[in-house]
Amino acid sequence: MAALKTKPRALLLFPPVYDFAAFDMFLRPFALLRLAAWLEGGGYEATLVNALDPRDGTTAAVLGFPKRYPDGTGKFFRRIVAKPAALASVPRHYARYGILRESIEEKIRAARPDVVLVGTGMTYWYPGAKEAVECARAAAPGAPVIAGGIYATLCPAHAAAALEADRVVAGPALPALAAVLGELGLPVPPGPLPDRPALIAAGYPGAAAVRLHAGCPLACDYCASSLVSGGFVPGRGEALFGFVRDVHEAFGLDHFAFYDDALLCAPAAGVIPFLEAVIESGLELRFHVPNGMHVAFVTEEIARLMKRAGVRDFKLGFESAAESFHAAHDGKHTPEQFARAIDALRAGGYKPDELAVYILAGLPGQLPGEVEESIRFAAGLGIQAHLAEYSPIPGTALWEQSAAASPFPIAEEPLTQNNTIFPLRSARFTPRRLQELKQLARRLTRSLR
Ligand code: SF4
Missing domain, CATH: 3.40.50.280 (Cobalamin-binding domain)
Structure with a gap:
C-alpha cells in the first residue's frame, strides 16, 4: 500500500x-x-x-x-x-x-x-x-x-x-x-454510522435518496430487509427535514426518493413531524416512495399530510387479495385494514387513479389464478395494480423452498436469481402466463386513466 x-x-x-x-x-x-x-x-x-x-x-x-x-x-x-x-x-x-x-x-x-x-x-x-x-x-x-x-x-x-x-x-x-x-493499518473513524449521507455531487443526479427509519419491524418470509438492515431503528422527522433542506440548497434538487422499508412506522416522531416541516417550509418538493408502503399504518392524518407535503408517487404493499397468502407469508394486513387505508387516502385528497398497489407474483407454489384475482380486485376499486415479480433471496425464510422448486441453479449461480427470468416458473405458472398477467395489469391500469 x-x-x-x-x-x-x-x-x-x-x-x-x-x-x-x-x-x-x-x-x-x-x-x-x-x-x-x-x-x-x-x-x-x-x-x-x-x-x-x-x-x-x-x-x-x-x-x-x-x-x-x-x-x-x-x-x-x-x-x-x-x-x-x-x-x-x-x-x-x-x-x-x-x-x-x-x-x-x-x-x-x-x-x-x-x-x-x-x-x-x-x-x-x-x-x-x-x-x-x-x-x-x-x-x-x-x-x-x-x-x-x-x-x-x-x-x-x-x-x-x-x-x-x-x-x-x-x-x-x-x-x-x-x-x-x-x-489494513488504516485509521478507524470513531462512532456509529451517521444518519446524514455526505453531500458529494456525484451521488445526487437529478434526485436524492433519503431514509427516515432503518429496517422494518415485520418479517415477511420473501423479504431480506432484516438480513440487510438488521432490526427496525426509528429515525426522527425533524432531522431528516434538515437533510432534505440542505440537499435542496446544495444541489437545487426538488425530488426525493424514500429508501425506507417502513416509512409509516413510528409516525409520531417520524413521518408526521417530517411532513409538517416540509409543509411549513413552503418549499415545493416532491417525494417518491419506490418501496411498498405499509397498508396497516395508513391513517387519514398521515394521508392528508402526505398530500399537502408533495408525496405523489407511492404504492401500497398489498401483495395479494387472498387471505391465505398473508396467513402463509407476511401477516401484513387484513381486508379491513386495506379498506381503511384506501378510505384514508381518499379522505386525504388522493384521487383513486393516484393510488397503486404492488401485487407479488411468482412465489413458490403460487398459482396464477390468485395473482389474476388480486389484479382484478385492485382494478375493481379503481386502483392501479403493479406486478412485482418475485426474486428468490438467499437467507430468507422462503429461500430453501425456492431453491428446491426452481428449475434454475439459483443456489449456485446468483445470476439465475434475477426475476426477469422468472426463476420459480413451473408447468402450472409459466412465463407466458406471467406475461399475460402483466398485460392484464397494464390494460386495467390504462383503463383507469
Ligand atoms: S413489510 Fe415490506 S420491508 Fe417489511 S419485511 Fe415485509 S416486505 Fe420486507
Whole structure:
C-alpha cells in the first residue's frame, strides 16, 4: 500500500449494472454516501465514483446522453453485451448499464485513493461489482479493495470467490468495516454510522435518496430487509427535514426518493413531524416512495399530510387479495385494514387513479389464478395494480423452498436469481402466463386513466 498522506483518501465506488433491463427509478449510492460521511468524520478525504451517473461527459461523447426526466428518473448509459453462459438460453438482450470503464478508471486515478470501498446491490448484479474491483485494481494498484453491501451480505462465500476483493464485509458495515480498516493499518473513524449521507455531487443526479427509519419491524418470509438492515431503528422527522433542506440548497434538487422499508412506522416522531416541516417550509418538493408502503399504518392524518407535503408517487404493499397468502407469508394486513387505508387516502385528497398497489407474483407454489384475482380486485376499486415479480433471496425464510422448486441453479449461480427470468416458473405458472398477467395489469391500469 502507498504511504499515507496527512489525510488518508477513501474512494467509494458504486458499480455499473449488468442486466436484461434497467431503468433508473431513483437508484442512488445512499449507503456509500453514509459511509463517506463516517469516513470524513474520521479524518478521511472521501470521493465517490458513481458508475451509474447519467451526466458523465466522457461516456456521453461516445454513447450520447441517456433520456432523463425532470423527477430524476430515466435511462442509464447502455451498451448491449454478450450474455453470461448461465443466461445464454434467455431470449433477450443483456446489457451493461453505466459510464464507460475508461471513465471509471480515469476518475479512480484522479482520486489517488489509499483504500477503495465497493458497494454491491442485487445478487444477480455481481458482474458489475466484479468489474468495479477490476477497475480499482487497474487504476489504483496498491490500494486495498473492500466490498460490502447487499450481495456481499446475502452471498458472502460467492462474493469472496467471485469479486477477488481484498476483503468482503458481510452484514451491517459496522463494526466489521472498522475492524477491516484497522487490520489494513488504516485509521478507524470513531462512532456509529451517521444518519446524514455526505453531500458529494456525484451521488445526487437529478434526485436524492433519503431514509427516515432503518429496517422494518415485520418479517415477511420473501423479504431480506432484516438480513440487510438488521432490526427496525426509528429515525426522527425533524432531522431528516434538515437533510432534505440542505440537499435542496446544495444541489437545487426538488425530488426525493424514500429508501425506507417502513416509512409509516413510528409516525409520531417520524413521518408526521417530517411532513409538517416540509409543509411549513413552503418549499415545493416532491417525494417518491419506490418501496411498498405499509397498508396497516395508513391513517387519514398521515394521508392528508402526505398530500399537502408533495408525496405523489407511492404504492401500497398489498401483495395479494387472498387471505391465505398473508396467513402463509407476511401477516401484513387484513381486508379491513386495506379498506381503511384506501378510505384514508381518499379522505386525504388522493384521487383513486393516484393510488397503486404492488401485487407479488411468482412465489413458490403460487398459482396464477390468485395473482389474476388480486389484479382484478385492485382494478375493481379503481386502483392501479403493479406486478412485482418475485426474486428468490438467499437467507430468507422462503429461500430453501425456492431453491428446491426452481428449475434454475439459483443456489449456485446468483445470476439465475434475477426475476426477469422468472426463476420459480413451473408447468402450472409459466412465463407466458406471467406475461399475460402483466398485460392484464397494464390494460386495467390504462383503463383507469
Ligand atoms: S413489510 Fe415490506 S420491508 Fe417489511 S419485511 Fe415485509 S416486505 Fe420486507
